[in-house]
Amino acid sequence: xxxxxxxxxxxxxxxxxxxxxxxxxxxxxxxxxxxxxxxxxxxxxxxxxxxxxxxxxxxxxxxxxxxxxxxxxxxxxxxxxxxxxxxxxxxxxxxxxxxxxxxxxxxxxxxxxxxxxxxxxxxxxxxxxxxxxxxxxxxxxxxxxxxxxxxxxxxxxxxxxxxxxx
Amino acid sequence: xxxxxxxxxxxxxxxxxxxxxxxxxxxxxxxxxxxxxxxxxxxxxxxxxxxxxxxxxxxxxxxxxxxxxxxxxxxxxxxxxxxxxxxxxxxxxxxxxxxxxxxxxxxxxxxxxxxxxxxxxxxxxxxxxxxxxxxxxxxxxxxxxxxxxxxxxxxxxxxxxxxxxxxxxxxxxxxxxxxxxxxxxxxxxxxxxxxxxxxxxxxxxxxxxxxxxxxxxxxxxxxxxxxxxxxxxxxxxxxxxxxxxxxxxxxxxxxxxxxxxxxxxxxxxxxxxxxxxxxxxxxxxxxxxxxxxxxxxxxxxxxxxxxxxxxxxxxxxxxxxxxxxxxxxxxxxxxxxxxxxxxxxxxxxxxxxxxxxxxxxxxxxxxxxxxxxxxxxxxxxxxxxxxxxxxxxxxxxxxxxxxxxxxxxxxxxxxxxxxxxxxxxxxxxxxxxxxxxxxxxxxxxxxxxxxxxxxxxxxxxxxxxxxxxxxxxxxxxxxxxxxxxxxxxxxxxxxxxxxxxxxxxxxxxxxxxxxxxxxxxxxxxxxxxxxxxxxxxxxxxxxxxxxxxxxxxxxxxxxxxxxxxxxxxxxxxxxxxxxxxxxxxxxxxxxxxxxxxxxxxxxxxxxxxxxxxxxxxxxxxxxxxxxxxxxxxxxxxxxxxxxxxxxxxxxxxxxxxxxxxxxxxxxxxxxxxxxxxxxxxxxxxxxxxxxxxxxxxxxxxxxxxxxxxxxxxxxxxxxxxxxxxxxxxxxxx
Numbered sequence: 024x025x026x027x028x029x030x031x032x033x034x035x036x037x038x039x040x041x042x043x044x045x046x047x048x049x050x051x052x053x054x055x056x057x058x059x060x061x062x063x064x065x066x067x068x069x070x071x072x073x074x075x076x077x078x079x080x081x082x083x084x085x086x087x088x089x090x091x092x093x094x095x096x097x098x099x100x101x102x103x104x105x106x107x108x109x110x111x112x113x114x115x116x117x118x119x120x121x122x123x124x125x126x127x128x129x130x131x132x133x134x135x136x137x138x139x140x141x142x143x144x145x146x147x148x149x150x151x152x153x154x155x156x157x158x159x160x161x162x163x164x165x166x167x168x169x170x171x172x173x174x175x176x177x178x179x180x181x182x183x184x185x186x187x188x189x
Numbered sequence: 190x191x192x193x194x195x196x197x198x199x200x201x202x203x204x205x206x207x208x209x210x211x212x213x214x215x216x217x218x219x220x221x222x223x224x225x226x227x228x229x230x231x232x233x234x235x236x237x238x239x240x241x242x243x244x245x246x247x248x249x250x251x252x253x254x255x256x257x258x259x260x261x262x263x264x265x266x267x268x269x270x271x272x273x274x275x276x277x278x279x280x281x282x283x284x285x286x287x288x289x290x291x292x293x294x295x296x297x298x299x300x301x302x303x304x305x306x307x308x309x310x311x312x313x314x315x316x317x318x319x320x321x322x323x324x325x326x327x328x329x330x331x332x333x334x335x336x337x338x339x340x341x342x343x344x345x346x347x348x349x350x351x352x353x354x355x356x357x358x359x360x361x362x363x364x365x366x367x368x369x370x371x372x373x374x375x376x377x378x379x380x381x382x383x384x385x386x387x388x389x390x391x392x393x394x395x396x397x398x399x400x401x402x403x404x405x406x407x408x409x410x411x412x413x414x415x416x417x418x419x420x421x422x423x424x425x426x427x428x429x430x431x432x433x434x435x436x437x438x439x440x441x442x443x444x445x446x447x448x449x450x451x452x453x454x455x456x457x458x459x460x461x462x463x464x465x466x467x468x469x470x471x472x473x474x475x476x477x478x479x480x481x482x483x484x485x486x487x488x489x490x491x492x493x494x495x496x497x498x499x500x501x502x503x504x505x506x507x508x509x510x511x512x513x514x515x516x517x518x519x520x521x522x523x524x525x526x527x528x529x530x531x532x533x534x535x536x537x538x539x540x541x542x543x544x545x546x547x548x549x550x551x552x553x554x555x556x557x558x559x560x561x562x563x564x565x566x567x568x569x570x571x572x573x574x575x576x577x578x579x580x581x582x583x584x585x586x587x588x589x590x591x592x593x594x595x596x597x598x599x600x601x602x603x604x605x606x607x608x609x610x611x612x613x614x615x616x617x618x619x620x621x622x623x624x625x626x627x628x629x630x631x632x633x634x635x636x637x638x639x640x641x642x643x644x645x646x647x648x649x650x651x652x653x654x655x656x657x658x659x660x661x662x663x664x665x666x667x668x669x670x671x672x673x674x675x676x677x678x679x680x681x682x683x684x685x686x687x688x689x690x691x692x693x694x695x696x697x698x699x700x701x702x703x704x705x706x707x708x709x710x711x712x713x714x715x716x717x718x719x720x721x722x723x724x725x726x727x728x729x730x731x732x733x734x735x736x737x738x739x740x741x742x743x744x745x746x747x748x749x750x751x752x753x754x755x756x757x758x759x760x761x762x763x764x765x766x767x768x769x770x771x772x773x774x775x776x777x778x779x780x781x782x783x784x785x786x787x788x789x790x791x792x793x794x795x796x797x798x799x800x801x802x803x804x805x806x807x808x809x810x811x812x813x814x815x816x817x818x819x820x821x822x823x824x825x826x827x828x829x830x831x832x833x834x835x836x837x838x839x840x841x842x843x844x845x846x847x848x849x850x851x852x853x854x855x856x857x858x859x860x861x862x863x864x865x866x867x868x869x870x871x872x873x874x875x876x877x878x879x880x881x882x883x884x885x886x887x888x889x890x891x892x893x894x895x896x897x898x899x900x901x902x903x904x905x906x907x908x909x910x911x912x913x914x915x916x917x918x919x920x921x922x
Contacts, residue, residue, distance in 0.1 A: 048306075048308060050308055050312070051308060055307060055308070058219070059306075059307060062221055063212075064212070064215065064216075064218075064219035065211070065212020065213065066212070067216075067382070067383070067431075068218075068384060068461070069382045069383070069384065069464070070464040070848060070849055071463060071464065072464065072848050072849070072850070074848055074849035074850055075382060075464075075849055077382055104212070105210075105211060105212035106211070106212055108211075109210075109211060111207070111211070114207065114210065114211070117210075118207075118210035118211060119210075121206070121210045122202050122203065122206035122207060122210055123202060125202070125203060125206075125813045125814060125816070125817045127203070127206065127209055127210065127662075128432070128662030128663070128664070128817055128818075128821055129381065129382065129383065129429075129430060129431045129432040129661060129662025130205065130206075130208075130209030130210075130214050130429065130431065130662065131216065131381070131382040131383040131431030131432060132382045133209050133210055133212075134210075134211075134212040137210060155857075156857045156858045156860070157857075157858050159857045160856040160857045160858040160859075162857070163382065163849065163854060163856055164382065164857075165379075165380055165381050165382045165432050165434070165825075165854060166382075166432055166662050166817075166821045167820055167821035167822070167823065167824025167825060167855065167860070168817060168820070168821060169824065169855075169856075169857045169860040170820055170860065170862075170863055171817065171820075172857065173857065
């Protein structure tokens with residue numbers, strides 16, 4: 024990407040295992056960098072205020088709201104977006120469980136829900152259904168698919184660990 | 190080839206699920222278009238008046254800014270407002286952004302900044318300085334009650350509010366038991382998770398518009414007429430819609446402004462409306478309602494009076510079926526209804542899931558609960574005592590009505606028999622427990638506008654079904670796949686469904702819960718036609734097999750047919766015109782919702798710990814996606830009951846909420862158990878495929894069931910939605 028002005032700065036991120044460089048204005052959020060520059064539109068914009076969680080990605084394995092993070096502040100980080108989770112032939116267990124439990128309707132919040140759930144499982148704090156509900160409350164779903172979402176996460180948490188978790 | 194029993198009626202997983210869980214479903218703002226510009230809206234900070242001047246010098250000199258469009262420098266468009274009508278619009282003059290200097294509502298777009306990056310447009314928009322001449326505004330519905338009026342013009346396609354029967358005033362005054370109360374409901378915003386967005390790809394011959402809409406066809410027609418794009422091919426694509434709930438029924442401000450700017454600059458443009466500006470796109474009308482019920486000592490209804498005053502804008506008479514069910518849900522011979530509007534300086538209200546019914550039935554069903562306590566009759570028994578097998582407002586039978594089964598099955602699953610009738614009589618630990626119930630109803634109708642579908646045999650032996658209808662998360666891709674698979678005796682893997690594109694066969698707006706019945710019937714008809722064609726071609730080509738259609742539609746037989754026949758012609762198109770329902774029957778979906786709340790007595794925090802929703806909606810094509818529709822609508826009902834309030838500061842005439850921090854929608858932690866039951870209901874009259882639709886019915890009875898449960902828990906009758914902590918605490922103290 025070309026520098027648009029003399030205030031642009033370079034940023035290097037490893038996104039889904041691939042190193043990517045960009046020259047961007049410091050005000051560009053990680054979310055907008057992913058969507059507008061790298062066309063990784065699986066990460067969604069729902070509020071731009073860190074309130075809806077649609078933009079959730081994993082930064083060095085931790086779930087964050089990418090709309091609240093300036094891209095330059097994560098220079099050198101490893102980013103996992105929904106595009107880096109599962110493959111068309113082999114869905115990640117959470118993706119597979121989301122489909123099976125119909126844990127989605129319009130699908131817009133879904134990538135954020137799944138990234139958030141991966142983060143939640145690796146945090147290892149939520150053990151019960153109530154704790155999952157609480158710890159997934161940063162991800163809003165206006166279609167109201169919460170019951171399926173918790174069913175899917177609970178099932179994957181209970182399953183023996185698989186190695187596909189990024 | 191044995192494909193087993195019917196695929197419709199089975200819970201097959203959502204067809205588009207794998208795409209969505211991988212983030213591969215593309216929404217309106219996600220299409221890559223070369224040389225794309227980005228736009229941002231500057232919105233009015235006053236509720237009524239005129240724009241005196243717009244100083245855009247600083248914005249224009251901001252790095253990366255290409256243009257600032259206002260009413261002063263926008264390209265010409267028609268001065269006649271009727272040319273901006275759309276099929277879902279109410280009577281009146283549609284709002285046109287940047288038309289002139291008038292400000293009609295706070296948050297109205299007054300300028301559009303276009304830049305070569307999103308950040309440039311957004312940041313420069315903050316530099317546009319607008320000065321106004323303010324006029325006295327009114328945004329307070331309560332202050333406008335004395336000016337309420339009956340709309341002189343009825344909205345196209347909306348059934349009239351039922352005429353009075355008997356003498357409700359006299360019957361009420363003479364009734365041994367009377368309840369009369371006033372209820373209010375707050376304005377609500379739809380807030381689908383996807384922001385409203387439009388990407389316009391501007392070309393010399395073709396304009397492709399990726400838009401968030403519930404009707405690609407009506408947006409296409411709108412754009413052609415409004416922007417005189419007759420010489421260009423206009424194609425509107427909405428393959429995936431990240432929720433809409435009614436807000437996408439009409440061509441939105443986003444598509445209007447994006448196409449306006451694209452035309453002015455002859456460039457491709459993307460406009461994404463940020464969450465704070467989505468509050469100014471439309472809202473569920475707030476209401477003030479009075480219900481008077483007269484009954485005998487056993488609770489048999491002698492009189493029903495229901496008056497509703499709902500908000501509308503100055504420019505349009507927004508209407509919905511707010512009272513259309515109040516005359517037909519229960520047996521009563523003296524009914525008087527009055528549906529009135531009051532004009533406010535706001536954007537026009539816009540249909541929101543179960544429009545009207547969710548509002549009107551809240552008042553009626555709370556009043557029924559009040560009557561249950563006035564007569565000391567169990568709320569469920571009261572409803573059964575007033576059960577009607579006929580639609581008395583139209584004096585005709587229902588095409589089917591399994592509401593009695595909903596009551597029975599819902600009550601059984603919920604454990605209603607264990608309820609103690611007295612308020613404040615149930616407790617669990619430190620919390621008060623309340624059990625409440627309510628009835629829901631919504632019309633089951635096919636679209637009054639015809640729908641088309643095309644199906645063709647592909648060279649690889651699969652079938653491609655095309656229709657312009659959208660899938661707004663409802664499961665349309667999935668159910669149409671199932672219908673086609675059954676009609677063509679194929680496995681679901683052999684059916685490819687393409688939707689959400691105005692270049693595909695015409696379909697009406699996706700709304701009113703009519704899509705499954707309407708577009709589904711069109712798909713079935715097209716498939717039946719193609720099947721007939723294939724069978725006759727096979728006969729001509731001498732392919733006989735064992736003579737069974739299943740074998741002749743198998744991949745092997747079709748491969749033979751494709752070798753021997755010109756496969757380009759192996760397609761069929763069908764048009765479905767509103768099923769000849771006539772005036773003989775009333776079509777309706779019904780529900781019985783049972784709610785449990787637990788309330789911390791000291792803090793007045795309400796938790797909806799359990800909902801059982803029993804629904805009668807004809808044939809259920811896919812129990813899994815239908816269940817999700819009901820659960821989702823119930824979650825929205827929890828929001829309506831407890832949280833959602835697009836409250837306005839009437840001094841400023843401005844919505845006080847600007848984000849999800851101020852406008853609370855239910856989160857995961859707010860939702861406990863929701864169970865869905867579908868009562869069996871066979872209906873061969875309501876639509877050719879026996880389907881009634883499940884989009885709205887789930888939303889109707891949840892809020893009143895919760896309000897009634899709160900009364901049962903606390904003894905406090907809160908008649909104003911949402912039932913927030915402060916209202917509950919104030920009523921207690």
